[in-house]
Amino acid sequence: MMRLEKRPQPSRIWTVATPLLAVLATMIAGGLMFALLGKDPFEAIRTIFWDPLFNAQFASYSRPQLLVKAGPLILIAIGLSLGFRAGIWNIGAEGQYIIGAICGAAMGLAFYPLDVWYVFPLMVIAGALGGWAWAMIPAILKTHFNTNEILVSLLLVYVAEALLASMSLGALRNPEGGGFPGSRNLSQYAASANLELIKGTGMHWGVAAAFIAVIFAYILLNRHMLGFQIRLTGQSPRAARFAGVNPKRLILVCLGTSGALAGLAGLFEVSGPAGQISIDFNSGYGFTAIIVAFLGRLHPVGILLAGLLMALTYIGGELAQFMLGLPSAAIQAFQGMLLFFLLAFEVLINFRVRFGTPEVAS
Numbered sequence: 001m002m003r004l005e006k007r008p009q010p011s012r013i014w015t016v017a018t019p020l021l022a023v024l025a026t027m028i029a030g031g032l033m034f035a036l037l038g039k040d041p042f043e044a045i046r047t048i049f050w051d052p053l054f055n056a057q058f059a060s061y062s063r064p065q066l067l068v069k070a071g072p073l074i075l076i077a078i079g080l081s082l083g084f085r086a087g088i089w090n091i092g093a094e095g096q097y098i099i100g101a102i103c104g105a106a107m108g109l110a111f112y113p114l115d116v117w118y119v120f121p122l123m124v125i126a127g128a129l130g131g132w133a134w135a136m137i138p139a140i141l142k143t144h145f146n147t148n149e150i151l152v153s154l155l156l157v158y159v160a161e162a163l164l165a166s167m168s169l170g171a172l173r174n175p176e177g178g179g180f181p182g183s184r185n186l187s188q189y190a191a192s193a194n195l196e197l198i199k200g201t202g203m204h205w206g207v208a209a210a211f212i213a214v215i216f217a218y219i220l221l222n223r224h225m226l227g228f229q230i231r232l233t234g235q236s237p238r239a240a241r242f243a244g245v246n247p248k249r250l251i252l253v254c255l256g257t258s259g260a261l262a263g264l265a266g267l268f269e270v271s272g273p274a275g276q277i278s279i280d281f282n283s284g285y286g287f288t289a290i291i292v293a294f295l296g297r298l299h300p301v302g303i304l305l306a307g308l309l310m311a312l313t314y315i316g317g318e319l320a321q322f323m324l325g326l327p328s329a330a331i332q333a334f335q336g337m338l339l340f341f342l343l344a345f346e347v348l349i350n351f352r353v354r355f356g357t358p359e360v361a362s
Contacts (some may be wrong), residue, residue: 003354004352007352018345039326047319051323066311067207074213075210076294093290094160094282094285096259096286101164101266126265135258157286186275310335
């Protein structure tokens with residue numbers, strides 16, 4: 001009989017090995033799924049993970065796009081990881097991402113047709129504040145009424161999606177768009193909002209912001225008292241209270257920070273790759289960032305690597321759809337497998353697998 005036995009302390013080996021095993025298991029299970037769909041599993045895995053980086057036919061375009069795709073995932077995941085480390089579960093980053101994009105775009109559109117240098121910084125501030133304000137709703141309800149932040153933040157995603165549709169069809173709709181939903185193209189009046197970091201690559205300021213967030217998060221968690229409080233609260237809430245940690249303040253800080261970073265990701269996306277507010281602007285980055293955060297073990301450097309890996313599945317998945325005719329649902333299922341196996345192997349960090357009947361003390 002197989003059973004799980006609690007470890008006296010979490011295994012360091014399994015902590016490191018879990019993400020690697022999850023990726024390997026995803027490749028195997030994904031290969032079987034592709035085979036059932038009538039595709040060559042080895043060719044499909046190669047197309048997803050190898051061709052975007054090393055195939056000369058695609059690499060010149062795919063490599064810069066890897067950073068563009070990874071930018072919002074890393075930015076959102078860094079914010080989420082701070083709360084997750086403290087046991088504060090913000091599941092509504094997708095909504096904060098949407099609201100940040102709406103607020104940032106609205107700020108830019110308010111200056112139309114003026115095109116001056118300070119428009120983009122104001123858009124960045126508006127995007128961050130929008131995401132922060134949306135995250136403050138579950139934060140305040142949690143601290144004052146002890147509501148469940150998981151449910152509140154998640155349900156607010158659907159409210160944000162409704163607001164996105166309303167803005168696309170109403171207040172932010174392009175009056176010169178012939179009645180079609182969607183705002184003006186932001187690059188028409190704020191050239192700085194679409195400024196490329198490296199000409200011809202499509203990399204925007206969101207990529208730089210993601211790397212800056214990784215550096216600041218690392219310093220915060222390892223060199224700052226707030227980082228110590230976050231880690232202590234996640235490891236032992238009771239010890240944190242004895243150490244004088246204010247749990248309400250920590251909730252406000254963690255949820256506010258994750259909301260602001262998600263809002264920034266939305267702003268950079270709407271002012272860069274997306275270019276406008278539209279009904280289908282939200283792309284699931286807020287939910288995918290949860291996978292990135294856990295795949296990276298809630299560590300800033302790990303999140304950076306996990307974000308690049310997840311971005312590779314996006315780009316490679318699009319390539320596989322184009323080259324092999326794989327359905328988009330299969331690619332989404334492939335990405336979902338990664339979280340499934342990650343959570344499955346996570347058990348081995350705190351438990352050992354034992355076989356046989358447990359001994360009973362006489």
